[in-house]
Amino acid sequence: MRRPITMLPAAAVVGGLIAGCATQGPKPTEELTKAHTLIQQAEKAQAQRFAAPDLQRARDELSSAEVANTKGDYDVARSYAESAAVDADVATARASAGEALRAAHEAQQGNSVLQHESERAAQGGGGATSTAVPSAPRSDLQAYPAAPAAPPAPPPPEASPPEPQSNPQ
Numbered sequence: 001m002r003r004p005i006t007m008l009p010a011a012a013v014v015g016g017l018i019a020g021c022a023t024q025g026p027k028p029t030e031e032l033t034k035a036h037t038l039i040q041q042a043e044k045a046q047a048q049r050f051a052a053p054d055l056q057r058a059r060d061e062l063s064s065a066e067v068a069n070t071k072g073d074y075d076v077a078r079s080y081a082e083s084a085a086v087d088a089d090v091a092t093a094r095a096s097a098g099e100a101l102r103a104a105h106e107a108q109q110g111n112s113v114l115q116h117e118s119e120r121a122a123q124g125g126g127g128a129t130s131t132a133v134p135s136a137p138r139s140d141l142q143a144y145p146a147a148p149a150a151p152p153a154p155p156p157p158e159a160s161p162p163e164p165q166s167n168p169q
Contacts, residue, residue: 024074031081032069035062038088047091050098058087 039058047055065080 024072025078027074028065028069028078028081031078031085032062032065035065035081035084035088038085038092042088042091042095045092045095046099047088047095049095051091051094054087054091054094058084058091061087 035058039055039062042051042055042058061080061084065077065084068074068077068080
């Protein structure tokens with residue numbers, strides 16, 4: 001009777017190893033490739049400038065995924081790779097938003113300069129600056145002096161009462 005009891009722990013260990021291997025999915029090659037690609041896209045989108053923490057987190061997760069993949073922990077590697085891909089997407093989105101805000105700010109500054117120059121020109125406030133738009137060439141009509149103003153119109157005749165008409169009969 002002693003023999004079946006000693007076989008039980010050995011069978012449990014072997015069964016556990018088989019079950020452990022059976023729960024590991026396939027290598028996360030696709031997930032790792034996707035994470036690599038998304039991190040490269042984030043770097044090209046200047047995520048380092050606008051979303052450095054997100055990009056660094058994606059790099060760290062990708063590194064952890066590669067270590068887990070090397071150890072054969074494919075489920076762990078897959079999880080890290082998927083997290084890295086999401087963080088790289090977030091970094092890219094934040095970089096795009098940051099770039100859009102920067103461009104909008106530049107456009108707003110340009111508009112302010114143009115509005116200021118326009119107001120100065122309307123007030124007759126001086127010469128042109130380097131940001132002013134060059135004036136159009138003068139047309140031939142502008143080369144001649146303006147015609148003198150027309151003389152004022154004569155006042156309307158005074159209304160006088162009608163004269164009685166004489167009837168020669």
